[in-house]
Amino acid sequence: MADTADVWALSDLATPWCLRVAVTLGVAEHLARGTTKIDDLAREADCDADSLARVLRHLVDRGVFEEPAEGEFALNDAARVLVEPGALRGNLGLDGWGGRIAGAWSGLLTAVRTGRPAYEKVFGLPYWEDMDAHPHIAASYDAQMSEGGRAVPDPAVLIDGGWEDVRHVVDVGGGTGAMLAETLRAHPHLRGTLVDLPRTVARSDEVFASAGVADRVTVSGQSFFDPLPAGADVYLLTRLLLDWPDDQAVALLTRCAEAAAPHGRVVVDGCVSPGRTPPRGGLMVMILTGGKARNLDQFSALAAEAGLTVTASGTAPSGRFIIECRPS
Ligand SMILES: C[S@@+](CC[C@H](N)C(=O)[O-])C[C@H]1O[C@@H](n2cnc3c(N)ncnc32)[C@H](O)[C@@H]1O
Known part of the structure; x- marks a missing residue:
């Protein structure tokens, strides 16, 4: 039987977003190439070291990545999946179509209230028109479909x-x-x-x-x-x-x-x-x-x-x- 803690866990948005941020910044790839210290990781990923460390520690606590010494991160089995080619990275990366899919969830309430698609409210254009207007998003969508x-x-x-x-x-x-x-x-x-x-x-x-x-x-x-x-x-x-x-x-x-x-x-x-x-x-x-x-x-x-x-x-x-x- 589910209790309050289970429902809190189900409602967690931090983990899905932290995963997407780590994928978008290519953290798993940097680690696979041997960059492990947080300052070096942040430099290669072009981001803020302290903020990245906080995101990675959240994921470590959820079983993705390890922190074998303070400020030093490593791949574990779950994180190695992120280095493999395939649909996962494309779906989680926020720079392409994955970013549209992740952001679109914020339109769920509108879709339920109105019975109409909510994509335009979130991104300013209906879905297929948005693809027409943003060739790199459309290319990333095509690549995901192809996978x-x-x-x-x-x-x-x-x-x-x-x-x-x-x-x-x-x-x-x-x-x-x-x-x-x-x-x-x-x-x-x-x-x-x-x-x-x-x-x-x-x-x-x-x-x-x-x-x-x-x-x-x-x-x-x-x-x-x-x-x-x-x-x-x-x-x-x-x-x-x-x-x-x-x-x-x-x-x-x-x-x-x-x-x-x-x-x-x-x-x-x-x-x-x-x-x-x-x-x-x-x-x-x-x-x-x-x-x-x-x-x-x-x-x-x-x-x-x-x-x-x-x-x-x-x-x-x-x-x-x-x-x-x-x-x-
Ligand atoms: C969900 S994907 C499915 C692709 C493919 N059948 C597959 O299973 O991988 C939907 C496809 O419909 C295409 N599509 C969307 N609107 C279209 C239209 N008006 N005319 C032709 N193709 C369209 C998209 O470009 C995309 O390739």
């Missing part, structure tokens, strides 16, 4: 039959192409089209080249609310619908239905939970864009509005719930 996307190529994503009969797949909102590249690499007979915003597809060349699939890919830098490349066999929507409120989710699915008609399929990978139970998660997108998590019943209703019928659904080896639809 996540790389982890998920799921050869079994097609639940109704395999990839053998598929000739052409369109990855709608496919980011910088990490997942499409892996899918094409796994299926040498397949052609692919990447659809995403122009600034994002502009970062895909290297992804496709290093996967050795560039000759089987076309890219379309466009909004997915505009007509999509038509006539492909499969339109893939990975981790996408969560970002959008119902009316825009229907608009996006409608573009897919139009492009897939009459024989193509629309495959939704992630962001929908099976069955009818109230979906969990999606709090961040509630603040950012007004998006939401949905269950299969809720998704099926939106799909029907968009002219799609759910024809199959199931859980892939990745653990993600996949839904397949066909134009009604």
